[in-house]
Amino acid sequence: MTNKQSKLLMPNRRKVLGGLAAAGAATAMPGFIQAQTSEPIRIGFQVHRTGIGAAYGRWYDRTTNAAAKVINDAGGINGRPVEIIAEDDGTDPKRGAEIVEKFATHHKTDVAYGTLFSHVVIGSAPTAGELKMPYFIVSEGHHQASGMLNRWTMQPGITDVKSQVQAMAPFVTENLGKKITMIFPDFAFGHDHRDYFSAAVE
Known part of the structure; x- marks a missing residue:
């Protein structure tokens, strides 16, 4: 065998890493690895339509549907349309867990996303982990980064409270001074502000 032939057969780092990444994606999200299919990508949208998060849920609902329209008008994702299946969790942790289970067992969605309020995230994430449902949250609480949830729960594209308050504390x-009064909501999001901001200004 010549040196040239040996080089052709020898896998390089880029090829190996690319193969591992593809294999990992296929294992983590088998619902997306469907050759030559036009079936929609079903996204479970856990929306706060009622309860204390309704003001946020209204806009999350509108922007989600607008984004899905833009994607579908452009031909979908890899030729597959996006289908949004929305369920109101009432901004309630118990109801949130029930919604995640409904996405997995009834609606058969590929992923779930949309949860903002931290107490609902903490109440819902264990169910996503048990059912191996990829669960994308939009909460700013530090609970995901701290490791208290599970590998099926992801917090993409947003900074968490700990990072935010540590950045602003010096200013x-x-x-303004060090004598500070805080008013915070009595759930994880507010507790993160209380705990991490207090530590940052000491």
Whole structure:
């Protein structure tokens, strides 16, 4: 065998990493690895239409549907249309867990997403983990980054409260002083502000 032939047969780092990445994606999200199919990608949208998160849910609902329209008008994702299946969780942790289970067992969605309020995320994420449902959250709480949830719960594209308050604390103490009164909601999102901001200004 010549040196040239040996080089052709020898896998390089890029090929190996590319193959591992493809294999990992196929294992993690088998619902997306469907050759030559026009079946829709079914996205379970856990929306706060009622309860204390309704003001946020209204806009999450509108932007989600607008984004799906843009994607579908452009031909979908790899030729597959996006189908949004929305369920109101009432901004309630118990109801949130029931919704995630409904996405997996009744609607047969490929993924679930949309949860903002941290107490609903914490109440819903264990069910996503048990059912191996990829669960994309939009909460800013530190619970996902801290490792308290599970590998099926992902927090893409957003900074969490701990990072935010650590970044702003020096400005507050240098310009406004260190005697600070905090008013915060009595769930994980508010507790993160209380705990991490207090530590940052000490």
